[in-house]
Structures are given as C-alpha cells and as structure tokens.
Amino acid sequence: MAPGRHITDNLDALLEVLPKALELRLVEIDRSDDLLEVILDLGRMPTARFVDRELPLQEHETLPEDIEYVVARIGEFDADNRAGMERTLHRISAIRNRHDRIVGLTCRVGRAVYGTIDIIQDLIGSGKSVLLVGRPGVGKTTMLREAARILAEDKRVVIVDTSNEIAGDGDVPHPAIGRARRMQVRKPNLQHEVMIEAVENHNPEVIVIDEIGRELEAVAARTIAERGVQLIGTAHGNNLENLLLNPTLSDLVGGIESVTLSDEEARRRGTQKTVLERRAAPTFDVLIEIIDRDRLAVQHDVATAVDAMLRGRPLPPEIRSLDDEGEVRIEAAQPASTARTGERGYQRQTAQPSLAPGEANGLPYSPTPPHMPGSPLSPVRVYAYGVARNRLRTAARRLHVPAILVDDPGEAEVIVTLRAYYRRHQKLIADAEARRMPIYVLRSNTAGQMENFLTDLFSLEASPSQGAELDVALQETQQAISAVLNGAHSVDLSPSSSYIRRLQHQLARQANLVSHSYGKEPNRRVRIFRN
Numbered sequence: 001m002a003p004g005r006h007i008t009d010n011l012d013a014l015l016e017v018l019p020k021a022l023e024l025r026l027v028e029i030d031r032s033d034d035l036l037e038v039i040l041d042l043g044r045m046p047t048a049r050f051v052d053r054e055l056p057l058q059e060h061e062t063l064p065e066d067i068e069y070v071v072a073r074i075g076e077f078d079a080d081n082r083a084g085m086e087r088t089l090h091r092i093s094a095i096r097n098r099h100d101r102i103v104g105l106t107c108r109v110g111r112a113v114y115g116t117i118d119i120i121q122d123l124i125g126s127g128k129s130v131l132l133v134g135r136p137g138v139g140k141t142t143m144l145r146e147a148a149r150i151l152a153e154d155k156r157v158v159i160v161d162t163s164n165e166i167a168g169d170g171d172v173p174h175p176a177i178g179r180a181r182r183m184q185v186r187k188p189n190l191q192h193e194v195m196i197e198a199v200e201n202h203n204p205e206v207i208v209i210d211e212i213g214r215e216l217e218a219v220a221a222r223t224i225a226e227r228g229v230q231l232i233g234t235a236h237g238n239n240l241e242n243l244l245l246n247p248t249l250s251d252l253v254g255g256i257e258s259v260t261l262s263d264e265e266a267r268r269r270g271t272q273k274t275v276l277e278r279r280a281a282p283t284f285d286v287l288i289e290i291i292d293r294d295r296l297a298v299q300h301d302v303a304t305a306v307d308a309m310l311r312g313r314p315l316p317p318e319i320r321s322l323d324d325e326g327e328v329r330i331e332a333a334q335p336a337s338t339a340r341t342g343e344r345g346y347q348r349q350t351a352q353p354s355l356a357p358g359e360a361n362g363l364p365y366s367p368t369p370p371h372m373p374g375s376p377l378s379p380v381r382v383y384a385y386g387v388a389r390n391r392l393r394t395a396a397r398r399l400h401v402p403a404i405l406v407d408d409p410g411e412a413e414v415i416v417t418l419r420a421y422y423r424r425h426q427k428l429i430a431d432a433e434a435r436r437m438p439i440y441v442l443r444s445n446t447a448g449q450m451e452n453f454l455t456d457l458f459s460l461e462a463s464p465s466q467g468a469e470l471d472v473a474l475q476e477t478q479q480a481i482s483a484v485l486n487g488a489h490s491v492d493l494s495p496s497s498s499y500i501r502r503l504q505h506q507l508a509r510q511a512n513l514v515s516h517s518y519g520k521e522p523n524r525r526v527r528i529f530r531n
Helices: 011-016 020-029 064-071 118-124 140-151 188-202 215-226 240-244 263-269 302-310 389-399 419-424 427-434 447-457 464-485 498-510
Strands: 006-008 035-041 047-050 054-056 082-084 091-096 102-108 112-114 130-133 157-161 181-184 206-212 230-235 256-260 274-278 286-292 295-299 318-322 328-331 380-385 403-405 414-418 439-442 490-492 514-518 525-529
Touching: 011 020, 020 035, 035 064, 064 102, 112 140, 118 130, 118 140, 118 286, 118 295, 118 318, 130 140, 130 240, 140 157, 140 206, 140 230, 157 188, 181 188, 188 206, 188 215, 206 215, 215 230, 240 286, 240 302, 274 302, 286 302, 380 389, 389 403, 389 447, 414 419, 414 427, 419 427, 419 439, 427 439, 439 447, 447 498, 464 490, 464 498, 464 525, 498 514, 498 525
Parallel strands: 130 230, 130 286, 157 181, 157 206, 206 230, 380 403, 380 414, 414 439
Antiparallel strands: 006 112, 035 047, 035 102, 047 054, 082 091, 091 102, 256 274, 286 295, 295 318, 318 328, 490 525, 514 525
16 A cells, blocks of 8 residues: 555455355455455355455355345345445445346445545646546546545535445445535436436535446536536546547547548548547546556546547657655656648548558558568458449559459458549448448549559558659659749649659648649659649
8 A cells, every 4th residue: 555545444344244154264364455355156166356366265155045144234235236335335236147036246345545646636626527537446436535535625525426336325425525425326327317416406516426337427427517517537448549439428528520521621631531520528628547556647638639539649648656655756748749640540431540650651541551662562352332443453453552352342441432422421331431441532533543542552652763763753843832832823743653643742732732643654743733
C-alpha cells in the first residue's frame, strides 16, 4: 500500500457469513490485505482469489447447504443478482440456474481506501467532469467513492448508487462517502431516471455515477452535464478507443458520425470522400484510464483527443504514478508529430490503418503494407464495382502490381467503384462500409484514375533509377507553381510516371492550386492551374 493511505474493509463481517471451515481457513492463510473474492460454486472446491493467485479453501466440493448458509446471512438479492451487507462495502453476487436456484456465489471484499485520489485530486477539484475507465477490479469504484468524500467537504454531492457498491447496503450509507448523499436505484435499468431525478429534486453541484453502461444512461449523463453539474463517473471500457468504438457509450466522448466531404476538401485532406468526425461536444471533459492502482493515463481534453484519434494522429496521454515514498510523478505527454498524415484516421469505408501515424510520409492510406524498392508486392483481391475490368487489368499489368480481380465481393479485400455508384449508396457499398472494408472511389473509368488507385493501393515508391528524374520533375513542379501564383493561367509539366505525377499533384494541393493529368501513357502529364 502506498504511504499516506488508510484502508477500512470490515473483513470480519464478511468472514462471519461464510461456513465456519472456510472462515477458519482464511484466518489461517492470513492474507487479508490481498484478498479479493471468495468463490463458491456448487460441486466445485471453494477458492479464494488474492491479488497474485487463487487458492483452494478445502478439499471437498461445495454443497447446497454451504450456499444456503451464506444466503441466509446476507441481504436480499436485487434484479441484478447482487446483495450486500448492511454498513459494509462487501458485495455478494449470485449465479442462478434456469430454475432460478442459486448455484454459485462470488463474495467480493469491499474496501474503503482513503487517499486513493491524491494522484488526481487537482483534476477532481477542477470542476470539470471526469470519466474513469479501466479493466474490472482495477479500483474504479474505490477511487470514485473517495472522490465523492473529498468533494463533499465543500460541495453538494449526490451519489447515484445502482448496486450499492459505492456506499454499501442498507438505508444508512457507509462512512467512507463522508457528507455526500446517496440515492439508491430500485432496478438497474432505471438508473437513468434516478440520475435525472437527482438533478431535478436535490440541487447537486456534483453527481457521482458508477458503471454507465446503457444508452439511456449516456443520454442522461449528457443532460446532466448540459445543466452545469459536474459529473464524476465510471464506464465499461479500458481506454478512449474502446469508448469511441462502442456505439452505446461513444456519446460520452462526443460520438462519431460519417461525414461526406466535398471533392475539393477530400482532395485537400488527401482522404476519400466519407470520413468519421466527432458528432458533438463530449459529456466528460477529462478521461482517466486506470492502468493499475498506482499508475494512470490522463487525457486532459477529451474533445481534442477524439479529434486527433479520428484523424489518425492519436495524442499520447499524460502518465501519472506514485513512487515508493507516495510522491506523485507526472510524465508530460509528448507532443504528437506535426507531419501531415493524410488525415487517415478512422474512416468508415476503410479498415484500420496498417501503418502507424507518421510512417506513410504523407501518402494516402493503403491497406497493403508499405512497399520498399526491390521487395515483392503482396497480392490484393479487388472487386471492381462499375469499373471497367479490362482497363483495370491493363493498368495493373502496366504498373506490374499483383491486383487480383474477383467476382464475389465477399472474397475481396478492397472495393473500387465510380463516384456515381458510390453516391447511390447501394446495398453492396453499405455492407462493405459496415465491414470496414476499404473502398476507393474513382471519378471516371480512365486509365489514369485506375493507375492512381493502384499506386495508392500498393503504396508504390520510386525506384532507385528514378532518383535523378524525380529531382528534376519536382524542381519543374515548384517552378510551375511559382509561375501560376505569379499570374500564369496554367502550366503543363513534362510527361512522367504515375508515381511522380502523384507527388506533383500533392505539391499543387499544398500550394492551394488545382491540378489534373492529361494525355495517354507514356506521354501523360500534369497541368497546374488556379481554377
């Protein structure tokens, strides 16, 4: 235990409800500080779960009489199959068979650990809404309880205690919540109603909520935040990405929606036309991921963190930890790279990027691994939807890429289609987007469009022999850009390969100019102009 912390667990009260043999065995083991749960399953040996391992408590199997012994000495089970012990924080959860008979019990030790929020007390006291996430058993509820106690010293705090985990069972709340008031929830599926009732009836400055897990609860949390009440809560999820991809709880961090960009904006960003963006302001201002009991990852601005994640440039969190002397150590988040990444991010029509942000040198995202000169390319199965297959095969042969055209979209790794087909959003496109399959959209059935698609798909790089030619072509491009910016209507560049033309188009976009490719191979060239 870290210095400066005090633990109250009332463990004797829990041991007294267990069968005598199990109570004596636990006393004999003498590891009360490390005990997490006692497990009783009908027909199996009872076990005790500690922080580091699980130990059997007796050699013979658990009998129905053992389970009945425990059930008779605790409170009633609620609709969520949880019961408590009055004036303690212990929780007993039941497993029932299909005839509603209890066949298993999980007796979880509840502890009030004073001093657990020293590491984040500045965030809790800032007035901002704070969301705690982390794996089960890592200490979210313990930290939530201590936050309620600290805030209640000078603010009006109301706890919405769905399963009586925060303030314990019974009508009188556990002293660990201090001066905070507790509202119990009659049924778990009514938690959202009690949340709204707390705001409307009891004039709180802070509301504390444990286990936000349903859509109605997420909506209620947003309603509370919009009324100016500080929220301190926990949610099911390990980190920000889990919440963002959870359709039920994503609204807690702003939610995501599919946005169709204009042609010019998509060209400027270097993305496809449909991208994901944050739908609204987050309900919670700060997100804290509990890595373990003495180590946390903090996102101080959830809105900025979500926007960065959707653009493929996730912000590193601030890491906080406690050293052996109980001092808080803060590792400031390193600033994210400012290099342009094409704003790939989470795109509903694409799979997750296979490259880490900043590794693609600004080129559009491709589902294939990056291709280094001289290394073999991996085949990619492509389904052409409305695209001339013969021309696509010819383009693949010309670029020497292993694009395999398949007849069944279910066998494809990538779909390529025309803008007109994509805009109709037919079932095939919708199904592909739902499966997060990469979809490439061409403006027209031209060889140049198909070559650009294949170049992006296979992340083609310049070969060593193109080095000198590339330098000359890029220098010519810069001169053409300067000429257009100085008043020239348009400038035609020298014929070049599809790879070099793609770089020329990127340079033109960076200068806020328009560029198109004209002509047929091998005399195809780029023209740069203002509009």
